[in-house]
Structures are given as structure tokens and as C-alpha cells.
Amino acid sequence: MLNLLIEGITSFIQSTGIAKIFAATAETPLAFAGVDFGTIIMLAISCVLIYLAIGKEFEPLLLLPIAFGMLLSNLPLANVMHNVLFVGSGEEHFVMDFGKILHEGGLLDLLYLGVKLGIYPSLIFIGIGAMTDFSPLIANPKSLLLGAAAQLGVFLAFFGALFLGFNIYEAMSIGIIGGADGPTAILVTKTLAPKLLPAIAVAAYSYMALIPIIQPPIMKALTTKKERSVKMGQLRPVSKLERLVFPIIVTIVVALIVPDAVPLVGCLMLGNLFKESGVTERLSKTVQNELINIVTIFLGVTVGATASADTFLQKETLFIIVLGLVAFCMSTAGGILFGKLMYVLTGGKVNPLIGSAGVSAVPMAARVAQTVGREEDPTNFLLMHAMGPNVAGVIGSAVAAGVFLAMAKVL
């Protein structure tokens, strides 16, 4: 009887996660003296990220699900996520087996299919489109060029990643962090470098949250007091017809030149048309709220869940964090420098600060431009002027992503 009891207790203890942590084998990553430090570090990182999301409010709507997903998938023996089903275990040409995923996958594996198939980023873009007012861009189309210039960081970080030894597909995925657009970065990475997905998602969303800290020093360093004080004229009113035609034309133009950008740009413009048409208010409200919220939960939790010790605790993750910062800084600088060019060409009518809003993080980057402008002159209102490059940046980074996806096919 006693033996049976001891046997029962022993086998129960052996089935716990604690026992698993202290029974690491030689194959376990970061194992030392039989203790699985990889899992312990990942659980600690998850808790730090949860703290940053709740305590510091760093993009909490995304960082919290990402961090908790990371926590769930790293709990020993919980088996809610099986990365091996999606990226294989080191094979040269791994082909995903959907049947196996459906039969053997846990809850998060099934939800992760939405990321893997590129569904969630596009659905999120429908919601973003419905929340975006393109009027400042239509009223001042020149600002489209600022949105293009602010993609500079994407290509510089891409090059930097090549120098650090990443392959060309990984470098593309890292570069796109500079687009400051989470769903776009996720779409590119899941296609080109799935193993880097958690690191890139965490870097992209963390830096987006840090925009109010990262951008102002660069903006001030690259502009003079006189340039920052420029007051821009009132934007012209935009007719409803223009706002209706805009999404349709953008979709057609982008689709004809960069077909690979259509899933993002097409969905962005579909959402915008819901909003602007005035006859689909229910759809517009749904995509702005329920749809985007539900998809964000699925996306965040599953992207976080892909962060396992063997893929995340690598020196590459540190490189990605550094390159992501470089990408953000360079994109900001690209926008500002192009803004300075426009300042000169227009005879001082454009405030170069709005160029920094060309990184697409909407509307945070525009608000940073407004805040920095106001520090110079409290009566200066740059917000609506900065919204032009800001929404142009969304289109710009989606096009950059499309170019990467297209080039990856031919390289």
C-alpha cells in the first residue's frame, strides 16, 4: 500500500514541469548541470515583457498577448505549441504538412495557421484602413514622397543584416522592421524567415512603443530651430468623391506595379472604403473594433508562442534588436532629410518635422511631429500635416514589403 502510494507520488512528480526543468538532457538548449536554463530564461523574459506591457504600457494591446503567448509555449510539458510542425527540425527544404498540423496540433498551433497563411496581418489591415483618414494625404499629395523617403531605414537595415551574416531572406525580414508596421513585418517574416518571427515581432512592436523616445533627438539633431518653427498653411477641404475614389485608385495602381503588396494594400483600402462609402457603417465599425481586436489576440498570442528557447535565445536575436533600432532611426532620418529638401524646394513652406511621420506607426509618429513642433512654437499645429506622410508611410512600407516578397521569389 505504502509502496503504491510512493510510486504514485513519484510518477506524479516526474510528470510535473518542475521535474522537466531539472531533468534537462544534452539536447536541451542552454542546459547546464541537468537544469534547463533556457526555459527558465524564457519564462523570465515573458514576465519582463508582461511587466513592460502592463506597467510601462508599451503597445499593451499587442505586447501583452505576445508575452503571454511566449509564457504559455515555454511552460514545460504544456505542449500548446509545436514549432517543429511549422519550421521543421533543421531540414534543408522543409515542407509544412497541414494534415499533421490539424491532427497533432494544439490550440495555438491551429490558431498560428492564420499567421502562417498570412491571414491575420491582412485582416488587421482592413481594420487599420477603416480607422485611417486619408484626407490629409489627398489634400497634400506631396507628402507621399515623405512616406517613401522614410523607408530608407528598411533598406539600410537590410544591408546591415547582410553584413552581420544573415542570409538575404532573413535580412529582408529584419529590414522591414524599419517600416514601423507590425502586421507588414509579420507577413514578410512568416514567409521569408519564420524562425526569426518572434524576435522580429517583439523588436517591431517594442520600437513602435518607443517612438516618442527614439524620434525626437534625431528630429532635433537634423533640423534647425527656424525649420522646426515653420507654420504650414491650412489644408484644402477634400470632397467625398475624392475620398471614395482614392482607395480604389491606390489599389489598382499598387496592384499593377507590385502585385505582392496587394494582400496588405488591398485590405487597407477595402477597410477605408467601408468607412468612406457611408453606406457600410456596420461593417466599418466591426472591422475597426471587433474584427481587429479578435485578430490581434490570435496574432499576438501565437506569434509570442513561437518564441522557444532554441530559436529566441540566440545572438541573432540581439542583432535583430540592434538592427531594428538602426532601421527605425534611419527611417526617421530619411523622412526628415527629405522634409528638409522639400523645405528648400518650396521656399520654406514645408516643416521638415513632418517627414519623421513617414515611418508608418500611425498615429504615434504624427503625434511626435506635432509635439516636437509645439515645443518650438506652442501655436504651431502640425498634426494634420504630419498625418499625410504618416498614412503614406503605411502604403510605402506595404509596397516595400511587396518588393521584398517579389524579389525573394527571383533570387
Add this chain to the structure above:
Amino acid sequence: MNNIYAQGAVVSVIGLCTVFLVLAILWGVLELMRVFFTAPKKQTKPAKAQSAPAPAAPAPAPVAVADDGELIAVLTAAIAASLNRPASSLNIRSYRKVGTAAPAWNQVARRDNLIG
């Protein structure tokens, strides 16, 4: 080894040029739209009756004021707090409910007192 940098340079140049090209084409299209859709016809906009004496107040606009003493008091207090002026210097003549159909970001901006 150099090959990968050459490839990288090609991708960067093509990528940056394509982004500029697409957005420049859109710029051209938008300029055309402006020419076609906002033809010379002069729009005589109905004069917006922003009649409130508190110019930067978030909401004031026309609607007949009924016996809404309590609401007016609340609005006065809110505007006074927002503008940091004594309530006695304000005189609300009219107010209008701003619809919640505004884009979420505009609502955030309004809440943060960035736009009117």
C-alpha cells in the same frame, strides 16, 4: 561572399526606387484627381456658425439652447478646466453633440486636445 552584397545592393536600389515610383505615381494621380474633382466651381460653404465665445472649446456649435442649465454648467466647467480660465469669463451660447462616428484616431486626438 561578395555576391550576396551585390544581390543586396540590387534589391535595395530596386526596392527604394519602386517605393518612390509607386508613391510618385500616386502623387500624380492625386493631383489629377484634384484637377478633375475640385474643378473651379466656387463652393460657397455655409458659414459655419462657430458662435461660442470660447474659441478653442472642443465642441461649441449651433443648437438651440433649451433649459439645460445643468448641462451648460457642466460644459462651462469642462471648458474652463481645459482652457485654464475662470468660468466667469466664459459664456456658452450654443453647443452641439459631436458624433462618435469620427475615426478612432481623431477621437484620441480630440481627447488629447490636439485638434478641435
